[in-house]
Amino acid sequence: MIQGIGAAAGVAIGKAFVLPAWEWDVPDRRMEKVDLAKEFERLYEGIRTSKTEIEVMKNEIKETVGAEESGIFDAHLAILEDPVFMSEIRGIIERQYKAAEVAVKEAIDHFVTMFDLLDDEYMKERALDIKDVGNRLLKHLLGTPDITLPADTQPYILVAKELSPSQLVHLNPDNVLGMVTMAGGKTSHSAIMARALGIPLVSGLEHKLTEPVQTGDLLVIDGDEGQVYLNPGPEIIKRYTEVAEKQRRRKEQLQLLAAVEAVTKDGVRLRLAGNISSVKDLELAVKYGAEGVGLFRTEFLYMDRTTFPGEDEQFEVYRQVAEKAGAYSVVIRTLDIGGDKQLEYFELPEEDNPVLGYRAIRISLDSKELFQTQLTAILRASAYGNVKILYPMISSLEEIRAANRILEDAKQDLRARGLSFDPGVQVGVMIEVPAAAAIADLLAQEADFFSIGTNDLVQYVLAVDRMNEKIAHMYHPYHPAVLRMLKQTVQAAKEAGIPVSVCGEMAGDERAVPLWLHLGVSDLSMSPQSLLRVKHRILNSYAGESREAGAACYRLPTSNQIEAELDRFGYEMEQERLGK
Numbered sequence: 001m002i003q004g005i006g007a008a009a010g011v012a013i014g015k016a017f018v019l020p021a022w023e024w025d026v027p028d029r030r031m032e033k034v035d036l037a038k039e040f041e042r043l044y045e046g047i048r049t050s051k052t053e054i055e056v057m058k059n060e061i062k063e064t065v066g067a068e069e070s071g072i073f074d075a076h077l078a079i080l081e082d083p084v085f086m087s088e089i090r091g092i093i094e095r096q097y098k099a100a101e102v103a104v105k106e107a108i109d110h111f112v113t114m115f116d117l118l119d120d121e122y123m124k125e126r127a128l129d130i131k132d133v134g135n136r137l138l139k140h141l142l143g144t145p146d147i148t149l150p151a152d153t154q155p156y157i158l159v160a161k162e163l164s165p166s167q168l169v170h171l172n173p174d175n176v177l178g179m180v181t182m183a184g185g186k187t188s189h190s191a192i193m194a195r196a197l198g199i200p201l202v203s204g205l206e207h208k209l210t211e212p213v214q215t216g217d218l219l220v221i222d223g224d225e226g227q228v229y230l231n232p233g234p235e236i237i238k239r240y241t242e243v244a245e246k247q248r249r250r251k252e253q254l255q256l257l258a259a260v261e262a263v264t265k266d267g268v269r270l271r272l273a274g275n276i277s278s279v280k281d282l283e284l285a286v287k288y289g290a291e292g293v294g295l296f297r298t299e300f301l302y303m304d305r306t307t308f309p310g311e312d313e314q315f316e317v318y319r320q321v322a323e324k325a326g327a328y329s330v331v332i333r334t335l336d337i338g339g340d341k342q343l344e345y346f347e348l349p350e351e352d353n354p355v356l357g358y359r360a361i362r363i364s365l366d367s368k369e370l371f372q373t374q375l376t377a378i379l380r381a382s383a384y385g386n387v388k389i390l391y392p393m394i395s396s397l398e399e400i401r402a403a404n405r406i407l408e409d410a411k412q413d414l415r416a417r418g419l420s421f422d423p424g425v426q427v428g429v430m431i432e433v434p435a436a437a438a439i440a441d442l443l444a445q446e447a448d449f450f451s452i453g454t455n456d457l458v459q460y461v462l463a464v465d466r467m468n469e470k471i472a473h474m475y476h477p478y479h480p481a482v483l484r485m486l487k488q489t490v491q492a493a494k495e496a497g498i499p500v501s502v503c504g505e506m507a508g509d510e511r512a513v514p515l516w517l518h519l520g521v522s523d524l525s526m527s528p529q530s531l532l533r534v535k536h537r538i539l540n541s542y543a544g545e546s547r548e549a550g551a552a553c554y555r556l557p558t559s560n561q562i563e564a565e566l567d568r569f570g571y572e573m574e575q576e577r578l579g580k
Ligand code: PEP
Pocket: 067, 295, 297, 336, 432, 452, 453, 454, 455, 456, 457, 503, 504, 505
């Protein structure tokens, strides 16, 4: 047995496929002085192409895995914009007359060696990011193809020196039983993605192997314990086959819950809806038993294209979603761009603080035609199902009123054109800015429902940029300040008699169930992958004791204590379920 680091849970048994280590062969090419401009042009072209590629991967991951994981690629984009990295490359071209690819290779080597020398796991992981981005740039400068993975025929365990998120994007999770890497740890981006994709991963095997793994070797890997067995005997195979079988059965059992209502053991019913970005996502949500769509992030309809989508095109997508959802409701959120979400064809101003800047409803209210087109398309779809409209980033009553005026214009326009829509279509607001939580009682007078976006709410309440890895350890959804904002918002909604749901990532964390029961939130909307896990938790909960645990959290003074209380409660519940 070889002991590594368990980076993504699960057991896998199968044949190894060893990914060849790739080193770019970059001859030390120098150029004539006169070629300087051409070399810069090649460099910038390479950067542009790399950025577009990274954006595409980011969107793919956002749709298939989750928003949090797609943030990994923001770190990659940031490297391509990093002034220190870029000036190192430019300096080598300018002062040493070296070709762009030589400069890029030397800059990567320089930073990777520097970061690797630091005795800091975080910086070592960032060295991997630089390599990943650098290799992409080199690929565009040298025109060498991607490393190809085996054809999707036989499922395999992927073995590599290191794996980059870019390589993982193109993996078919159905064909990869597990992964083993020499480098990397629990916090690497590949580990985050492996966990989200549900693929077991053992990493950190550098210097641990006495003989190299060959393609075709039989491997048993245990991602929980971080153990790898190379060509093991029958006993080990038998033992782990049983474990793998148990895990497979658990997955199957979870899948059986798709058709079951989310009710606690003492009869409290919750409704679990899906967060989607496309029609494809809705199919996944339906597979996992979503009761409608609690958040349709429409911005993805606007991405990966060269112009704004027109009314008919949007209507077609919204109509399909409304129809597929049947009697369930579909909450369509209007465009939420700006901040970390950019459109290539719609230039947003350079801002010092884009997350506090021109984004979401602020852009919509400033671009009436754009906004009205979207509202018209949503209204038209409301004739085909149970459609609701949701405004993002609301921070004042004036904004709801201004948005509603444009909605009225859209209705007028449809009446004039003789097109049908639901005249009583409900209009809700996202509570994701502290100001909105603070005036929730006032907003509740003019909104038909609230949807609490904890992702942004946490970021703004704690003043912790949700995309900044450097302060990721400070991003605490279970901070007492966040919990207070949640309580205030839910109370305001209840007093006004309007529904309230939670649609941020917290909704998909089963540990938070006691909080929702304590607060009396019965509608949650989450990424499809989280639905069955959360439902399993609800089905095994007693609302009575969960409410007590939730109330206890409100008496605790720090995020760590609150999380520990939720973990303790969850652990005890699980022990009870297992009859221990
Ligand atoms: C949120 O902020 O919690 C939310 C659901 O919206 P998004 O993640 O799209 O910003």
